Amino acid sequence: xxxxxTGLARGWQVVHRAESxxxxxxxxxxxxxDAADTLRRLPKPRGLERSLQSxxxxxxxxxxxxxxxxTQVRRAAPTPQAIDRLDEVLExxxxxxxxxQRMILWAREGERMRxxxxxxxxxxxxxxxxxxxxxxxxxxxxxxxxILNRLNGTPQRARxxxxxx
Numbered sequence: 001x002x003x004x005x006t007g008l009a010r011g012w013q014v015v016h017r018a019e020s021x022x023x024x025x026x027x028x029x030x031x032x033x034d035a036a037d038t039l040r041r042l043p044k045p046r047g048l049e050r051s052l053q054s055x056x057x058x059x060x061x062x063x064x065x066x067x068x069x070x071t072q073v074r075r076a077a078p079t080p081q082a083i084d085r086l087d088e089v090l091e092x093x094x095x096x097x098x099x100x101q102r103m104i105l106w107a108r109e110g111e112r113m114r115x116x117x118x119x120x121x122x123x124x125x126x127x128x129x130x131x132x133x134x135x136x137x138x139x140x141x142x143x144x145x146x147i148l149n150r151l152n153g154t155p156q157r158a159r160x161x162x163x164x165x
Contacts, residue, residue, distance in 0.1 A: 022148075022152045023148055023151045023152055025144055025148065028144060028147060028148060028151075029109050029144075031085065031088075031089050032089060032105070032106070032109040032110050033109060033110065033112075034082070034085060034086075034089075035085065035086045035089035035090065035110060036106070036109075036110030036111060036112075038078040038082040038083060038085065038086040039086060039110075040075070041075045041076065041077060041078045041082075042077075042078060042083075043077070092147050092150070092151070093105065093106065093147075095150070096146045096147065096150055097143050097146060097147075100122070100125070100139065101139055101140075101142065101143035101146075102143070103121070103122075103125065104118060104122070104136055104139050104140050104143065105140055105143045105144065107121065108140055109140075115133045115136060115137070116133075118136055119131070119132075119133055119136060122136060
């Protein structure tokens with residue numbers, strides 16, 4: 001069960017759920033979109049590109065150069081609660097899903113990619129053997145069902161184990 005927060009990606013409200021209320025597909029998709037937004041707002045790690053720069057700040061030699069480049073506005077850092085929700089969603093995705101299910105679910109719901117773009121990425125991952133869009137949609141639906149089954153406490157399929165008689 002999800003306990004804690006639900007709502008739109010921008011305006012999360014604290015709602016405590018009863019144990020009998022099930023998580024819906026729309027709530028799952030909102031949580032994935034919120035997790036992707038939080039992940040985008042986290043600060044990027046400083047890597048190789050930072051080490052190649054000079055420790056001195058860049059200076060412009062001509063006064064007409066100021067304002068030539070477009071400025072980039074930095075988004076506000078995510079709240080600790082948003083990071084906790086991100087960790088929870090990443091745990092859902094990483095536990096029961098295959099790598100292709102993770103890629104398809106995150107690309108469609110988190111990154112809001114179109115199906116043609118996901119089909120292209122799938123072809124690159126599968127060495128030029130793409131799956132049809134309908135197959136990708138079925139894989140995404142199966143991934144959502146696995147996560148919802150885990151969250152809602154739906155029992156797994158019965159497994160028959162043959163033992164020595």
